[in-house]
Amino acid sequence: MHEEMPLPMNYALLVMGAPYSQQAAHSALRFAMALPARGHRVGTVFFYHDGVYNASRLMTPPRDEPHLLERWCELHDQQQTQLLVCVASGLRRGLLDQREAQRHEREAHTLEAPFELTGLGQLIEAGLTHDRLLTFAP
Template sequence: MAAAGLSYALLVQGSPYSRQPAHSALRFAEALPDQGHRLACVFFYHDGVYNAAAMMSPPPDEPHLLMRWRALHDAQQCELLVCVASALRRGLLDDGEAQRHGFEHASLASPFELTGLGQLIEAAQRHDRLITFGP
């Protein structure tokens, strides 16, 4: 009988187009099922929160990382968690935060969710591996 695969959580600290961490994290996450593993959640922290920007619009000849994160979420049913403190500092707000701060529109893409650092700590404790992709 084959051993059960591992449960992974990822921590992404790099913005989507300035350096490699976000792209590397996506490629790693996309490869997990082929290796018999499961991606449980991705936590976006510091400039990594920009991966959840709803109005991201890269040129057609570049990978659309927002669409790839969404596809990853759909394919693997993983959580896409965004540090609320890092997001608010960078102008990324969900509907509730936009309303609370007097803005007309949210700037956080669906299915990303704002959450606190407690979720990151919980992910590290609950899953077999926490892999960090940083600047």
């Protein structure tokens, strides 16, 4: 009997946990990295509430811990994943891209590329345009 291969799925992830204080970000990243082996991919990751800290260019974990910022950037490179950061949550927590830093007269930006500040509309769009939207919360 012939077993049918499942159709490739395009996932969106909502990450609401800070990178090192909860398991949510690490679990989301491990899930995302495992998808290609099963023929799937992550098209979008949306970081919300304390999850926006995953995009901080100032993150410097000890060498014996996984560097989650670098791993998110690898995900972007390997799967062309959009890394979207809620602008309201980010600004409240000091995460600004270059444009927002200038607009708010700050000396430096703290958001690492390829992460992008965006609004909640992008999360809604991801839910409508991807096969599945999974939430990783603390």
